[in-house]
Amino acid sequence: MGTATAPAAPAKAARKPATMAQALNRALHDSLAADPTVHVLGEDVGTLGGVFRITDGLAAAFGPERVTDTPLAEAGILGTAVGMAMYGLRPVVEMQFDAFGYPALEQLISHVAKMRNRTRGTMPMPITVRIPYGGGIGGVEHHSDSSEAYYLHTPGLQVVTPATVADAYGLLRASIASDDPVIFLEPKRLYWGKADWSPDEPETVPPLGRAVVRRPGRSATLITYGPSVPVCLEAAEAATAEGWDLEVVDLRSLMPFDDETVCASVRRTGRAVVVHESSGFAGTGAEIAARVMERCFHHLEAPVLRVTGFDIPYPPPMLERYHLPGVDRVLDAVARLQWED
Amino acid sequence: MARSSLASGSGKPATRSGKRPGTTAAARPETTGPGHTPPPGWRPMTDPAPLLPDPEPFRVLGTPAAADADPVLMRELYEALVRGRRFNRQATALTQQGRLAVYPSTTGQEACEVAAARCLGERDWLFPSYRDTLAVVARGVDPVEVLTLLRGDWHNGYDPAATRVAPLSTPLATQLPHAVGLAHAARLRGDDTVALALVGDGGTSEGDFHEALNFAAVWKAPVVFLVQNNGFAISVPLHKQTAAPSLAHKAVGYGMPGRLVDGNDALAVHQVLTEAVERARGGGGPTLVEALTYRIDAHTNADDATRYRDAADLEPWRAHDPLVLLENALRDRDLVDDAELRAVEAGAEEMAAELRRRMNADPVLDPMSLFDHVYASRTTQLREQAARLRAELDAEEA
DSSP: OOOOOSOOOSOOSOOEEEEHHHHHHHHHHHHHHHOTTEEEEETTOSSSOOTTSTTTTHHHHHOTTTEEEOOSOHHHHHHHHHHHHHTTOEEEEEOSSGGGGGGGHHHIIIIITTHHHHTTTSSOOOOEEEEEEOOOSOOOTTSSOOOHHHHHTSTTOEEEOOOSHHHHHHHHHHHHHOSSOEEEEEEGGGTTOEEEEOTTOGGGSOOTTOOEEEEOOSSEEEEEOTTHHHHHHHHHHHHGGGTOOEEEEEOSEEETTOHHHHHHHHHHHSOEEEEEEEESTTSHHHHHHHHHHHHHGGGOSSOOEEEEEOSSSOOOGGGHHHHSOOHHHHHHHHHTSOTTO | OOOOTIIIIIOOOOOTTOOOTTSSTTOSOOOOSTTTOOOOOOOOSSOSGGGSOOSSOBOOTTSGGGGGSOHHHHHHHHHHHHHHHHHHHHHHHHHHTTSSSOOOOOTTOHHHHHHHHHTSOTTOEEEOBTTOHHHHHHTTOOHHHHTHHHHTSSSOOSOHHHHTBOOOBOSTTTHHHHHHHHHHHHHHTTOOOOEEEEEETGGGGSHHHHHHHHHHHHHTOSEEEEEEEOSEETTEEGGGTOOSSOTTTHHHHHTSOEEEEETTOHHHHHHHHHHHHHHHHTTOOOEEEEEEOOOOSOSSTTOOGGGTSOHHHHHHHHHTOHHHHHHHHHHHTTOOOHHHHHHHHHHHHHHHHHHHHHHTSOOOOOGGGGGTSSSSSOOHHHHHHHHHHHHHHHHHHO
16 A cells, blocks of 8 residues: 555546445446456346446446346346356356345355365356445345355355445455455445545555555554444544544455454554444454454453444334444444553 | 247237136227226236146157167167166165265166266256266266265265266255356357256255246256156155146246156157257257156165155056166067176176275375365465364374
């Protein structure tokens, strides 16, 4: 992330405001254009352009054989994608919403995740499964789940989730190019957030498996990902009023997990809070907290804390704000990091 | 295929009340004007009549058609059946000797297994279930590699891309959408590859069966589904599995032809599958074939079939044995003599002896390979875990 001082290469596209949805759309477009084996399939991804318009215009540009409206059956979509991958194609599947992806779990767990291993490497599964996930958009039941822990508990899968416009583009390109399956979790409440961005900037294509320090700080580390990254950045700004200088680590890739970046940060700050939207019990934060304590115990000034959604089914939209970890809940946890010592 | 008379424009529009067309004389609303123009009339998307299976299972053996059957094909099928039965017996024996963890036998179903392998061309793909070891062996894959799953030294022993055989699939019917996707991909790439997917009667109750057939029909994918209806899903008989007129009838609901065939008549299964494969190759789309057969052995060596069926139930099926049926047809036409039959038996014995010999060698195990193929390259975490196992192994050796 060093700031370049050398004269820039000939300018390509200028930076201009773009949404995460636009960046994802551009990533799909560029992947389809770059590699004829890439195929996009899912419910409503063709003519409509997806219910979130992430595939907008792709069917018109690449035709219905490259961008395919499938029958409404998630296991069938992913199951046929397995067969397409067996024949050398590189399918990009859209699950319309987080909770609609569950019918495909058997195909995912029993075949997508295991095929390379089962066949001793002769049958890789270069499949990307895009899943809009998380709450905060006023969705009714079954439209706001954070399902990352289910996928993370399945060896053979990679689990990736962007928090910025630039990462949305770069991580999706990298996921589609990966020879191993990727669960690509798109934080739907960040779809319409804008940032100045150009897809031609080299740093917009990060490697999978590398976390990034979004905000350097010295007092404590907030370890987070996806929709909770902006929450943590806002909390870090607010914390300056209390005299805390918080570091924010955006994991970007939950599997492969970047122990190195996380532990380097915690060893510097001595304190850590893991923040995510999904339920805490047996969740992603439990794994991260355990890893940090196993690796950084002698650097820790306080137990690693977690700020997560409650262990309840995702609430109805009029109650979701009581469930979602917000700035105050993050700051409350920071306050409990044994500063009196 | 004949165009549907209904689809070609003679269908009557549905009434607003939802009554079936033709149920009343005044079904067709004639009123026009604002608020009175009916929507376009309902008509079936596909004429169901040509999709229906024959009322009786298709047979060749025991019919006049047997007299015209290709003698070379008959001899080859017979030899494959004899070897197939011997293979089943040898594999079951290997479970008793502890050389296989488990073996789901296809004794009684050899005609289906052999025909499934033989109806395919070199470029075609086979998608077997866990019971279809024999079909994969009959396709020419090294039997020791095929038995890797059931021996347990790895999950799959052969290279699917090189053999054009998908891994034996244990989760029921989950291999069917794979076959559809592969066939679809082949068509998109302009190849004339066909996929044949195997499933049992129990597997037709799974959601993946439904989704695979639906996708196949919508995409007109070059895929053939062979259901071996062997009467039981472990212990559960067909009447507890389905209320459909037959499993072949299920095809009609998806808009593809269903074909019913005597699964113990090797010539009939071979003919029906060959026709379905060539139909798929020619762009005609998928076919569902139901082969009526019987699982003579228990579900696996670990099962006790006496708990759910009587020995007497097997008698009619033993009399309708695929080997006996074909041998009788060969003898009826004087196509074989005793010496030839003995030679076929001897060849099968030789195959079994070779399999025994190879399976009696202990497989070479490499614990470190557990980490090799989880991902294209090991993650940091897997590198750490591999180092831990390496240290344990080194300590054991020291």
